[in-house]
Amino acid sequence: MSGVRAVRISIESACEKQVQEVGLDGTETYLQPLSMSQNLARLAQRIDFSQGSGSEEEEAAGAEGDAQDWAGAGSSADQDDEEGLVKFQPSLWPWDSVRNNLRSALTEMCVLYDVLSIVRDKKFMTLDPVSQDALPPKQNPQTLQLMSKKKSLAGAAQILLKGAERLTKSVTENQENKLQRDFNSELLRLRQHWKLRKVGDKILGDLSYRSAGSLFPHHGTFEVIKNTDLDLDKKIPEDYCPLDVQIPSDLEGSAYIKVSIQKQSPDIGDLGTVNLFKRPLPKSKPGSPHWQTKLEAAQNVLLCKEIFAQLSREAVQIKSQIPHIVVKNQIISQPFPNLQLSISLCHSSNDKKSQKFAPEKQSPEDHLYVLEHNLHLLIREFHKQTLSSIMMPHPASAPFGHKRMRLSGPQAFDKNEINSLQSSEGLLEKIIKQAKHIFLRSRTAATIDSLASRIEDPQIQAHWSNINDVYESSVKVLITSQGYEQICKCHSTRYMQFSSLPRLWAGRY
């Protein structure tokens, strides 16, 4: 149709009636709008009863078809044909689905009612509650707090008790240990004092002075053994020690060096008498274990042996005007005529044999303790010398020996200089000089005293100095005239040396 004109668009509300058919002449036949009941039916048809319950999921489609199918399935087999018809004509009766759903709901309700009635009897069916967590009783908060506090306190108390128990156990153990010591703890104590090493399955120790610079060839090894002669039945003795030391047989017992000066020389037959003695065992320090005293005694024996060996070697080698005599364990020399110095090594072992001899009466004036002490000091000096920095080479590749000796090559020292470097005096010579000095000093003091007592005018006073050297002493002799002390004094100071004549330095004013 030509002649396009403005098309009028009209918007109509939805409540317009639906068109059923349009006639050939343009007339429209309207469908009658649904009446109230028809509308209700339509809406009811739309209800999906399966969705609300949520039980049967296979019917969760929610479409009318489902409802119809279900309704159809619910019918008996006789109505199969009708079902087929029903399927194909879903809008057979709008209330059908509603009726079916209601019917199923009724069925379910009846079942529920039956179940409940049976359960009520409790004969054939019972209901059991599902176990749930115990809800805290809200009605008693205080008791609950009290109980919880009690529990926690009990737990803390348990821990503390356990700890206290442990402490008391260790304390009692320590106390027990003082009496009944463990081998390993004793070994630890031993290691703190002595050098130990393990050789195979033996534990050996070293009690020689070799690490301190001694050159004595004695090995000085002792063995540490377990003390197994413990009778468990009997009571454990007080001084029981699970550790025992075995010292070499020649170091057993105790020894000391005796130096004495005798006025007249004894008979030849008396020479070399072994000075056996039964010396009381030196009191060990309280608390020091028995192995400590044993080892210290053995070390002392070794040192005395070394001193005596050194002295006897020098006595034989060094040429002197009056030769020294070395007999058995005694060295005899004559520093002055009619004066005899004897140095002897007194070693008593602990075997039963030696105890048979009656102990000799040892007069205290016999010993010159000062010289004995000096001997020990001298040998230690000698030890230290071997380890001193003068001997130790710098650089480390240089040969051992005195520092200046190493320079003697490059500086072309002649024989005199070399001799002056090498230590000239041995142990024996030093001791003899010291003995001479002691003798001279006592002699001089006696002489001065006798003079002072004999001569009344002028008065002689002698003041001996306390500070002396081993080779030198000093005395101040004051000679005064009674009544004239302040006006004019004459005093002399004497310095004595070991040589045969005391030298005199006099001052006068």
Added chain:
Amino acid sequence: MGTIVSQMPVAEGKSVQQTVELLTRKLEMLGAEKQGTFCVDCETYHTAASTLGSQGQTGKLMYVMHNSEYPLSCFALFENGPCLIADTNFDVLMVKLKGFFQSAKASKIETRGTRYQYCDFLVKVGTVTMGPSARGISVEVEYGPCVVASDCWSLLLEFLQSFLGSHTPGAPAVFGNRHDVVYGPADTMVQYMELFNKIRKQQQVPVAGIR
């Protein structure tokens, strides 16, 4: 310290030994006392050819000497060069330095004899031998107290005259070079080295009494 080393020519008609005996008798008559023996020896090394280079310069000679007066020392010297005083380990070192210093064959020369002390003087009379043969006589006189060489030269000369007679040597070169310089053992060794060289160049001492 001041020392003179000189050579005593062998008396005519006598062997080396007899001359030495003469000298020692003279000394003993003087009043010197015998104090043992002494020995001074010398070995020669020359620098190895490998270190010389292609120029073909002659290698230097090095002398390694020992003196019993300084028993712990070893002296190494070049002809006109420095003198090294070392420890006795130096000999072992020389073995290690074989590559640089090779020992000249049959070069060891030494003098041995007796040592006399006469107050401050130390007199050593020795026979110089090279191998089995005696080549000459060495006389060394040391005056202990003096360390400055030039000061004691005249005193030494007088002393030498008293027992060497006409064979007194002249002033050694060592004294001439340095005045007022402290004398040291190195100078003695230099004198010995010169003496040995002189003796080496001499012909062999004719053996007396062949005829």
